[in-house]
Amino acid sequence: MISKSSVITTLFIDLDDTLYPASSGVWSLIRQRIDRYMVERLNYPPDQVAAIRASLFQTYGTTMRGLQAIHQIDEADFLAFVHDVPVHEHLTPDRRLREVLSAYPQQKIILTNADTRHAQRVIQALELENLFQQIIDIRAIAPFCKPQEGAFTTALRLAHESDPAYCLVIDDAPRNLLAARQLGFHVALVAEPPVRPEPGFPAITRLSDLPAIFPCDHLERP
Ligand SMILES: [Mg+2]
Structure with missing residues (x-):
C-alpha cells in the first residue's frame, strides 16, 4: 500500500507486461x-x-x-x-483498465524501454488512447535505459517533475523498481501469478487492480 499521506502527481507506467498481462504472450x-x-x-x-x-x-x-x-x-x-509482432491478435480492448486509469487525476506517462511506435500500437489495441500525457520511450531516455539511474532522472525532467517523491513508478521488473526506489520514487509491482512478488514492493496482479494499493483519492499537490 502506498502511504495515504504521500502526495503523488505523476504515474510512470511501464508498457510491456505491465499495461497488458504477461500471459498475453x-x-x-x-x-x-x-x-x-x-x-x-x-x-x-x-x-x-x-x-x-x-x-x-x-x-x-x-x-x-x-x-x-x-x-x-x-x-x-x-x-x-x-516490434514487428501482431499485437492486435494478442491484446483486446481493456475497458476496466481505461475506467480505472481515467479516475486518477495524476498525469499518466508511459515509461518504456521499447519505442513509441510499439507503445502506440499497444495502446490502440487496448483502446487506451488519450489517457497518457506522454510516452517516454528508449529514444527519449538515450543513452540510458531502465534500470539505469539516467533513465529515471531523464524521465523526471521530461515529466516536469522535480522530486521523485511525487511520482509512482509501476513496472513488472523488480530490478527497475529497486533502482527507482533507491532514487526516491514510490514503486508498485505488477506480477501475475505464479510470479512471487519481491518482498517490500506493493504488488498487484493486474494494472487495473491499482486502487487496491493506491486509492484514487490521493490528493494532487496543492
Ligand atoms: Mg515490462
Whole structure:
C-alpha cells in the first residue's frame, strides 16, 4: 500500500507486461524477434543466442543497448524489426483498465524501454488512447535505459517533475523498481501469478487492480 499521506502527481507506467498481462504472450514474441535479429543480422549461433541475449540484458539494461555498444547496430532498424509482432491478435480492448486509469487525476506517462511506435500500437489495441500525457520511450531516455539511474532522472525532467517523491513508478521488473526506489520514487509491482512478488514492493496482479494499493483519492499537490 502506498502511504495515504504521500502526495503523488505523476504515474510512470511501464508498457510491456505491465499495461497488458504477461500471459498475453506479446513480450515473448518480441523476445523471439530479438533472437531472430541476432541470428539473421549479426550471425550469432542460434543455440547460443538466448543465453547471449540474457547476458546483454543483464549487463546493458536492454539487449539493444548491448548490441549498440558491441556492433553499433542501427537503432531504428532494430526497433522496427523486433516490434514487428501482431499485437492486435494478442491484446483486446481493456475497458476496466481505461475506467480505472481515467479516475486518477495524476498525469499518466508511459515509461518504456521499447519505442513509441510499439507503445502506440499497444495502446490502440487496448483502446487506451488519450489517457497518457506522454510516452517516454528508449529514444527519449538515450543513452540510458531502465534500470539505469539516467533513465529515471531523464524521465523526471521530461515529466516536469522535480522530486521523485511525487511520482509512482509501476513496472513488472523488480530490478527497475529497486533502482527507482533507491532514487526516491514510490514503486508498485505488477506480477501475475505464479510470479512471487519481491518482498517490500506493493504488488498487484493486474494494472487495473491499482486502487487496491493506491486509492484514487490521493490528493494532487496543492
Ligand atoms: Mg515490462
